[in-house]
Amino acid sequence: MDSLFIAGKAYSSRLLVGTGKYKDFDQTRLAIETSGAEIVTVAIRRTNIGQDPSQPSLLDAVPPSKYTYLPNTAGCYTAEDAIRTLRLARELLDGHDLVKLEVLGDPQSLYPNVVETLQAAEVLVKEGFKVMVYTSDDPIVARRLEDIGCVAVMPLASLIGSGMGILNPWNLEIILARLTVPVIVDAGVGTASDAAIAMELGCDAVLMNTAIAGAKNPLLMASAMKKAVQAGREAFLAGRMAKKVYQASPSSPTSGIIGS
Amino acid sequence: MITLNINGEPHPFASPLSIEQLLARLELADRRVAVEKNGAIVPKSQHGQVLAQDGDALEIVVAVGGG
Numbered sequence: 001m002d003s004l005f006i007a008g009k010a011y012s013s014r015l016l017v018g019t020g021k022y023k024d025f026d027q028t029r030l031a032i033e034t035s036g037a038e039i040v041t042v043a044i045r046r047t048n049i050g051q052d053p054s055q056p057s058l059l060d061a062v063p064p065s066k067y068t069y070l071p072n073t074a075g076c077y078t079a080e081d082a083i084r085t086l087r088l089a090r091e092l093l094d095g096h097d098l099v100k101l102e103v104l105g106d107p108q109s110l111y112p113n114v115v116e117t118l119q120a121a122e123v124l125v126k127e128g129f130k131v132m133v134y135t136s137d138d139p140i141v142a143r144r145l146e147d148i149g150c151v152a153v154m155p156l157a158s159l160i161g162s163g164m165g166i167l168n169p170w171n172l173e174i175i176l177a178r179l180t181v182p183v184i185v186d187a188g189v190g191t192a193s194d195a196a197i198a199m200e201l202g203c204d205a206v207l208m209n210t211a212i213a214g215a216k217n218p219l220l221m222a223s224a225m226k227k228a229v230q231a232g233r234e235a236f237l238a239g240r241m242a243k244k245v246y247q248a249s250p251s252s253p254t255s256g257i258i259g260s
Numbered sequence: 261m262i263t264l265n266i267n268g269e270p271h272p273f274a275s276p277l278s279i280e281q282l283l284a285r286l287e288l289a290d291r292r293v294a295v296e297k298n299g300a301i302v303p304k305s306q307h308g309q310v311l312a313q314d315g316d317a318l319e320i321v322v323a324v325g326g327g
Contacts, residue, residue, distance in 0.1 A: 018327025028325060043326025046267040046319065047293055049286055058323055059292055074326050088321050091301050092294035209327025
């Protein structure tokens with residue numbers, strides 16, 4: 001069994017998915033079921049005071065008893081806000097301490113602010129959180145986050161929600177060579193081949209939301225992503241053939257050809 | 261009359277009340293929420309004892325869909 005281990009716990013799926021941007025909770029539930037994901041990210045937000053208390057909630061559609069919740073700090077621009085948000089998340093989820101830390105730099109690029117991210121990671125790890133951290137694809141920062149004690153480092157492939165795919169496989173390879181904790185591509189995947197490439201590079205998993213929720217047919221894309229992550233993982237484990245630049249090699253026997 | 265600042269908005273109440281009473285008043289008693297008062301978490305086990313008083317800033321949060 002080729003399990004993904006995060007903070008000592010084994011998972012059979014290497015696809016992690018978000019729960020945002022779906023048409024309704026039904027579509028959320030079906031897409032996540034189809035993806036086969038076991039870990040799902042959720043956001044922590046102010047409740048609407050005065051809303052109908054009988055309204056359905058995410059917790060009904062995606063029950064925490066069935067999925068491992070990964071509360072995030074999306075929308076936080078300072079270490080302080082991110083830390084407060086995750087303390088609230090831990091209280092909300094009865095002491096659940098596996099979290100996704102992301103501290104953003106600006107609302108246009110949603111690029112991570114690594115200075116604030118490093119500060120927040122230090123505090124959260126000391127407070128006993130198991131921190132999976134969204135970061136840039138800077139290998140030095142990635143290594144520092146591992147040294148701080150983060151349980152997974154999650155570099156972007158390209159900007160959040162951009163669907164631009166894997167823009168810098170070389171940096172991801174440097175990060176993979178230098179880290180021992182799981183490296184999970186988080187953000188930027190647009191279609192199935194992007195997920196497969198991430199896995200072929202040796203990434204331990206892929207986290208995505210918009211690539212599935214933003215597809216014309218989210219359920220079909222959830223199925224495609226599940227297969228792509230599996231295919232990419234198997235190709236990585238199989239070990240690809242060496243590339244032979246400008247040198248062809250026939251696949252069929254070179255002798256016994258008629259007329260020779 | 262007291263004013264509580266709840267999720268960034270002022271809300272008037274007749275007198276100080278416990279977090280438990282406040283959640284009931286806001287029809288949030290049956291919802292899964294977490295509460296922060298003046299920047300510090302109020303654990304569920306203390307919702308009955310901790311009082312919300314005039315000028316307190318409260319954050320009441322839920323889990324929603326996100327990536």
